Amino acid sequence: MVLLDVKNVSKRYKDTKALSNVNFSVKEGEFISIIGPSGAGKSTLLRCINRMIDANDGEIIFDGIDVLKLNKRDLRRLRTKIGMIFQHYNLVYRLSVIENVLHGRLGYKSKIDGIIGRYSEEEKEQALKILEDLGLGQQIYKRCDELSGGQKQRVGIARSLIQNPKMILCDEPIASLDPSSSKVIMDQLKDISVEKGITCLVNLHQVEVAIKYSDRIIGVNSGQVVFDGPSRELSSDTIYAIYGTEAGNLIVD
Amino acid sequence: MQINPFVKKRRQFIGLTIILTIFTFASIIITEYDVVKGFTSAPRAINWMIANLYPKEEALKNLPRILDKLGETVIISIGSTTVASIFALMFAILGSKTTKVNNVLSLFSRLTASIFRNIPIVAWAMVLLFSFGQSSFTGYLALFFVTFGFLTRAFMETIDEASFSCVEALRATGANYIHIIFQAVLPSSIPQIISWMLFMIETNIRSSTLIGILTGTGIGFSFNLYYKSMNYNAASLVVISIVCTVLLIELLSNYIRRVIL
Numbered sequence: 001m002v003l004l005d006v007k008n009v010s011k012r013y014k015d016t017k018a019l020s021n022v023n024f025s026v027k028e029g030e031f032i033s034i035i036g037p038s039g040a041g042k043s044t045l046l047r048c049i050n051r052m053i054d055a056n057d058g059e060i061i062f063d064g065i066d067v068l069k070l071n072k073r074d075l076r077r078l079r080t081k082i083g084m085i086f087q088h089y090n091l092v093y094r095l096s097v098i099e100n101v102l103h104g105r106l107g108y109k110s111k112i113d114g115i116i117g118r119y120s121e122e123e124k125e126q127a128l129k130i131l132e133d134l135g136l137g138q139q140i141y142k143r144c145d146e147l148s149g150g151q152k153q154r155v156g157i158a159r160s161l162i163q164n165p166k167m168i169l170c171d172e173p174i175a176s177l178d179p180s181s182s183k184v185i186m187d188q189l190k191d192i193s194v195e196k197g198i199t200c201l202v203n204l205h206q207v208e209v210a211i212k213y214s215d216r217i218i219g220v221n222s223g224q225v226v227f228d229g230p231s232r233e234l235s236s237d238t239i240y241a242i243y244g245t246e247a248g249n250l251i252v253d
Numbered sequence: 254m255q256i257n258p259f260v261k262k263r264r265q266f267i268g269l270t271i272i273l274t275i276f277t278f279a280s281i282i283i284t285e286y287d288v289v290k291g292f293t294s295a296p297r298a299i300n301w302m303i304a305n306l307y308p309k310e311e312a313l314k315n316l317p318r319i320l321d322k323l324g325e326t327v328i329i330s331i332g333s334t335t336v337a338s339i340f341a342l343m344f345a346i347l348g349s350k351t352t353k354v355n356n357v358l359s360l361f362s363r364l365t366a367s368i369f370r371n372i373p374i375v376a377w378a379m380v381l382l383f384s385f386g387q388s389s390f391t392g393y394l395a396l397f398f399v400t401f402g403f404l405t406r407a408f409m410e411t412i413d414e415a416s417f418s419c420v421e422a423l424r425a426t427g428a429n430y431i432h433i434i435f436q437a438v439l440p441s442s443i444p445q446i447i448s449w450m451l452f453m454i455e456t457n458i459r460s461s462t463l464i465g466i467l468t469g470t471g472i473g474f475s476f477n478l479y480y481k482s483m484n485y486n487a488a489s490l491v492v493i494s495i496v497c498t499v500l501l502i503e504l505l506s507n508y509i510r511r512v513i514l
């Protein structure tokens with residue numbers, strides 16, 4: 001079943017075309033990597049899907065909803081169904097791990113409950129369960145600025161999981177991490193997608209990681225989709241088409 | 254092509270140096286300031302201060318009255334800072350790039366803060382004197398206005414710096430605007446905000462001396478009174494007690510900063 005349909009989406013900044021006529025669709029439960037050189041428009045594409053950036057043209061259908069036509073309130077409701085993970089984790093570092101995780105529930109809260117941060121027992125239990133599953137059981141009450149990069153990113157994952165999302169958007173989740181933490185994070189994202197059936201759309205810089213983890217790869221260059229297919233079909237020619245020059249250095253086998 | 258920015262920077266630097274030199278010389282000529290005399294008269298001023306500006310024993314009997322006025326001054330600066338910071342926080346949230354509601358309100362609050370900030374405190378005091386006369390309230394308002402203007406700007410920068418990324422994350426979860434303010438913006442910027450408030454309290458104690466001279470209130474009034482009646486010993490006691498208070502407040506706020514940051 002199609003979860004996300006991106007049709008002819010374009011985004012212009014003053015003199016740059018960040019996205020031009022992007023088309024692709026995503027089936028439920030798919031694990032997709034978006035690769036492309038710096039400035040290709042990967043972040044812009046991801047942010048257009050949950051309207052952190054407003055696209056200029058085109059149509060985005062998520063779960064049967066026309067995203068670009070939503071008013072503010074409905075947009076917030078839509079966003080509760082889409083988790084987001086960032087390169088720099090984007091946590092409130094002065095708050096504890098558990099508080100940051102529970103922030104993922106704010107979209108479901110009434111005004112006053114959200115302001116004072118009142119969460120139900122079920123929500124707290126769910127947060128603890130998620131944190132334990134991600135191996136953060138010992139860090140629950142630590143302040144987030146005391147965590148390592150890999151741990152911070154796991155808090156980010158926990159925050160998006162507690163939203164009970166249908167899809168998670170990840171903007172270079174491992175770009176600031178060392179290889180071993182990167183592996184932990186990618187393994188966990190893969191688990192989430194396999195076990196919970198949550199669709200993952202991941203921006204990546206490393207081609208080999210994209211090939212290893214994803215069902216499908218979308219290659220972007222200068223705002224256009226230049227490749228869209230199963231990871232095994234990604235040949236050195238297509239890598240060359242995606243990255244232009246220096247592609248030789250990127251090929252693994 | 255690549256060297257361009259460096260060349261540009263060097264040119265800007267040279268240009269700036271030339272302009273500053275011209276300004277310096279022009280202002281020396283216009284104000285007929287004698288550089289040599291400026292330096293040679295410094296020792297004389299210091300000598301005068303050593304000879305006259307020290308508290309004698311008899312000046313000490315003024316101490317209770319001075320401390321009373323000092324207390325008033327401290328309360329006025331703390332009061333004006335805390336109340337101003339509440340308003341400043343609201344304006345900063347509306348004005349900040351990260352948390353603005355819309356561009357019109359943002360521009361409005363930036364402009365308001367800028368006007369309040371850029372009118373010098375002395376000018377505020379003079380203007381307010383006409384409306385409220387010589388009273389502590391006039392001094393309070395003058396401090397309040399300038400503090401409000403300054404803190405709005407400082408808070409705006411704090412918010413943009415400390416909370417841009419977590420605001421983005423919470424927006425993406427579907428959280429409401431007011432949730433984002435209370436759960437992300439305030440928790441991440443509160444330490445900086447308190448730090449700025451402490452800084453402003455220190456500054457205000459110093460400025461309220463000047464304001465006091467104009468508005469006839471607080472410690473500035475005492476200083477003015479003793480100074481004009483040529484009771485330099487008592488005046489020096491005022492200065493010393495101001496310095497001590499400011500140092501004390503500084504120590505205190507450094508301690509608070511260490512704890513909260």
Ligand SMILES: Nc1ncnc2c1ncn2[C@@H]1O[C@H](COP(=O)(O)OP(=O)(O)OP(=O)(O)O)[C@@H](O)[C@H]1O
Nearest residue numbers: 013014016018036037038039040041042043044045
């Ligand atoms: N706010 C903005 N204003 C103007 N131009 C922008 C803005 N954001 C992005 N761009 C431009 O849009 C293009 C796409 O940027 P984007 O951040 O989506 O690239 P990216 O593929 O994520 O790159 P990277 O791999 O470096 O993160 C770039 O040319 C960039 O300069």
Ligand SMILES: [Mg+2]
Nearest residue numbers: 042043044171
């Ligand atoms: Mg990017």
